[in-house]
Amino acid sequence: MMNRRSFCKKTLLVAGGLALPLSALELFDPKRLLAEKDEKGARWVFLVDTRKCVGCGFCVKGCKVENEIPYDANVTRTWVERYLVTSDGKTHIDSPKGARDGFPEKGIEIGHGKLEEVRDEDIEKAFFVPKLCNQCDNPPCVQVCPVGATYQTEDGVVLVDRKWCIGCGYCIMGCPYGVRFFHPVHHVADKCNFCYHRISKGMQTACVDSCAFGARRIGNLRDPEDPVTKVIMTERVNVLKEEYGTKPQVFYLGLSKEVK
Amino acid sequence: MVHGEAWTLKEFFTYPNEYIYWTIQIVMYPFMTGLVAGAFVLSSLYHVFGVKQLKGIARFSLVFSFALLPVAMLPLMLHLQQPLRGIEVMLTPHFTSAIAAFGIVFTTYGMIVASELWFVYRKHFVETALSLKEKERRTPGEQFAYLLFSALTMGAYDVSHEALEADERAVKKLAAAGIPVACFLHGYAGFIFGSVKANALWMTPLMPVIFICSAVVSGIALCILTYIITMEIRKALAARRPELPSKEELKSAESQVVVMTSRYLLMFMVAAITLELLDLVFRGYTAVKSWDILRSVIYERDFVNIFVVQYGLGNLVPLVLFLVPGLTIRRAILGTALVLLGVFMMRWNVVIGGQAFSSSFSGFMHYTLPVWPDSIETFKEGLGGALLVAVVPFFLFWILNKVMPVFKETH
Ligand code: SF4
Ligand code: SF4
Numbered sequence A: 001m002m003n004r005r006s007f008c009k010k011t012l013l014v015a016g017g018l019a020l021p022l023s024a025l026e027l028f029d030p031k032r033l034l035a036e037k038d039e040k041g042a043r044w045v046f047l048v049d050t051r052k053c054v055g056c057g058f059c060v061k062g063c064k065v066e067n068e069i070p071y072d073a074n075v076t077r078t079w080v081e082r083y084l085v086t087s088d089g090k091t092h093i094d095s096p097k098g099a100r101d102g103f104p105e106k107g108i109e110i111g112h113g114k115l116e117e118v119r120d121e122d123i124e125k126a127f128f129v130p131k132l133c134n135q136c137d138n139p140p141c142v143q144v145c146p147v148g149a150t151y152q153t154e155d156g157v158v159l160v161d162r163k164w165c166i167g168c169g170y171c172i173m174g175c176p177y178g179v180r181f182f183h184p185v186h187h188v189a190d191k192c193n194f195c196y197h198r199i200s201k202g203m204q205t206a207c208v209d210s211c212a213f214g215a216r217r218i219g220n221l222r223d224p225e226d227p228v229t230k231v232i233m234t235e236r237v238n239v240l241k242e243e244y245g246t247k248p249q250v251f252y253l254g255l256s257k258e259v260k
Numbered sequence B: 001m002v003h004g005e006a007w008t009l010k011e012f013f014t015y016p017n018e019y020i021y022w023t024i025q026i027v028m029y030p031f032m033t034g035l036v037a038g039a040f041v042l043s044s045l046y047h048v049f050g051v052k053q054l055k056g057i058a059r060f061s062l063v064f065s066f067a068l069l070p071v072a073m074l075p076l077m078l079h080l081q082q083p084l085r086g087i088e089v090m091l092t093p094h095f096t097s098a099i100a101a102f103g104i105v106f107t108t109y110g111m112i113v114a115s116e117l118w119f120v121y122r123k124h125f126v127e128t129a130l131s132l133k134e135k136e137r138r139t140p141g142e143q144f145a146y147l148l149f150s151a152l153t154m155g156a157y158d159v160s161h162e163a164l165e166a167d168e169r170a171v172k173k174l175a176a177a178g179i180p181v182a183c184f185l186h187g188y189a190g191f192i193f194g195s196v197k198a199n200a201l202w203m204t205p206l207m208p209v210i211f212i213c214s215a216v217v218s219g220i221a222l223c224i225l226t227y228i229i230t231m232e233i234r235k236a237l238a239a240r241r242p243e244l245p246s247k248e249e250l251k252s253a254e255s256q257v258v259v260m261t262s263r264y265l266l267m268f269m270v271a272a273i274t275l276e277l278l279d280l281v282f283r284g285y286t287a288v289k290s291w292d293i294l295r296s297v298i299y300e301r302d303f304v305n306i307f308v309v310q311y312g313l314g315n316l317v318p319l320v321l322f323l324v325p326g327l328t329i330r331r332a333i334l335g336t337a338l339v340l341l342g343v344f345m346m347r348w349n350v351v352i353g354g355q356a357f358s359s360s361f362s363g364f365m366h367y368t369l370p371v372w373p374d375s376i377e378t379f380k381e382g383l384g385g386a387l388l389v390a391v392v393p394f395f396l397f398w399i400l401n402k403v404m405p406v407f408k409e410t411h
Helices: A004-026 A030-037 A058-066 A140-144 A170-174 A206-210 A227-234 B024-047 B052-079 B098-134 B140-153 B161-194 B207-238 B247-286 B291-301 B303-323 B329-351 B376-380 B383-403
Strands: A044-049 A079-086 A091-094 A123-131 A150-152 A158-160 A216-220 A250-253 B008-012 B363-367
Touching: A044 A227, A058 A079, A058 A206, A140 A150, A140 A170, A206 A216, A216 A227, A227 A250, B024 B052, B024 B098, B024 B161, B024 B207, B024 B247, B024 B329, B024 B383, B052 B098, B052 B207, B052 B247, B052 B383, B098 B140, B098 B161, B140 B383, B161 B207, B207 B247, B207 B329, B247 B291, B247 B303, B247 B329, B291 B303, B303 B329, B376 B383
Parallel strands: A044 A250
Antiparallel strands: A044 A216, A079 A091, A079 A123, A150 A158, B008 B363
């Protein structure tokens, strides 16, 4: 039999003994090693300058080719919206085929293959808005995925594991920005991933590379010298649908209240 | 073709990737789980709260609940894009997701119902096994039955008075434990929708409660309906098979059970309708940003589905049918069938209605149910798949009834 005193003593001894190797284990915490290796780590963010976008759709094309999203499929990782605000206060929006071929028709597409003609003299303002996954800081898609196939990396990018996704569609329903879809070939959830395979090698995303007007830029928020970070810190930027609490990390310059 | 494109029609501005991703199978899913939970609650009313008048239907609904149980999973499997990986929900659950609770709640519930059934039918298992054992020569069928029933007894052959009383106590405890689990099973189905903040129609904390109430309603209605149908079949058989109770006995038993059970049905219906209307009124009263588009979906696009079919045919008409005194069997059949239609339409209007508008709030999507399948996808997520899900429980019930006869006196 063990009396209480010796029991306490032994417990302390064992606990102390265990604590030693545990503290040794801590040294190998991969997160800390990573942090030590590259001083700060990155937080990838995106900057869209809507004032520069002309709606050519090169970014959409570039993305489709780079990321192997079937060219003719009616889904796309990034798209461009056209906004026409008329003098009667109405907003007309469309994005035919995600603007893969730009906006070849003058009329606004209203579904069922129909076009709505808007007269030039009625137009008060018109602009283009590129859209992509916001790599939310509080991503609902990650929260709802029942098997953890959608996850967030250390540098803030939200990825989908194609080998793990069961294809339930919960994440598609959970994203307020409607950026997700089922990949027509792999039959799993898909979306923009900031061209993770490129940026992690120090390259630009495909859409940034294909934009001839500098409307799209990618940057690292943890690097104060990054030009994108400087713009975000010093200029009047805006994000989409802030009210959902998703904390989007795609920032817009020149956003207008009509943008949905 | 992209998933969803085959059945989605778009109007005005919707985001390019938006389609109706959750189709009729996701309507069937809460509908079927609702039936499971409802049938179980009905049987518990007798087992736990000792509502004696429900004795006739209690065992029936317990077995039926068990027959429905595997079918609650079927629509999910039919809907998954990677059905072979479906088991991952159980193996690698990600607990921030409402769907991840599925495996745990579902298996817990299944085990509770299975053990409750075992205690209820243990005497029957033992008797059947013993009587088959005595037979000198068994046909292959009897041999199979003998092995099956001996296995089902699990070696517990004691059918003394005390042992049976202990059984009954166990049934009571299990039924009591089952009620919260059944409610949870369905409540979280409501939570799956209610917690999607990106969807203006689903996003309400009332969703789980609304789902539970209508689940109980649908479960009770289906039990009454199936009970009547099986009783009618028995009546037809009674003429030819002397071992069955006489036609008159069956008739009076039937109408008594139906009248009693429909009282409980009425009670839960009132609760369900109140909650749904409360939700509707609240949305209109607070009229937040999304109300504009919701109003146009509720009062214009889905008006017929919501107000004519769901509330009118599915709630109001059966309410009147059940409230008029002197309930007849025919009226009960019509009433319960309409109640089932109403609950199904409520699921439909939530699931499909919730996707009827774009998250851009500037466009609409319309779901055209694939009737004639031209691919495996349009079969799975069309009428064919839904009908498959709907008939399987009856088939299972028929098989279960061979092993656990619902109408045999066991205790
Ligand atoms: S924009 Fe949508 S898909 Fe992208 S991280 Fe946010 S919720 Fe997820
Ligand atoms: S579709 Fe795939 S990634 Fe999306 S929630 Fe379901 S399992 Fe997760």
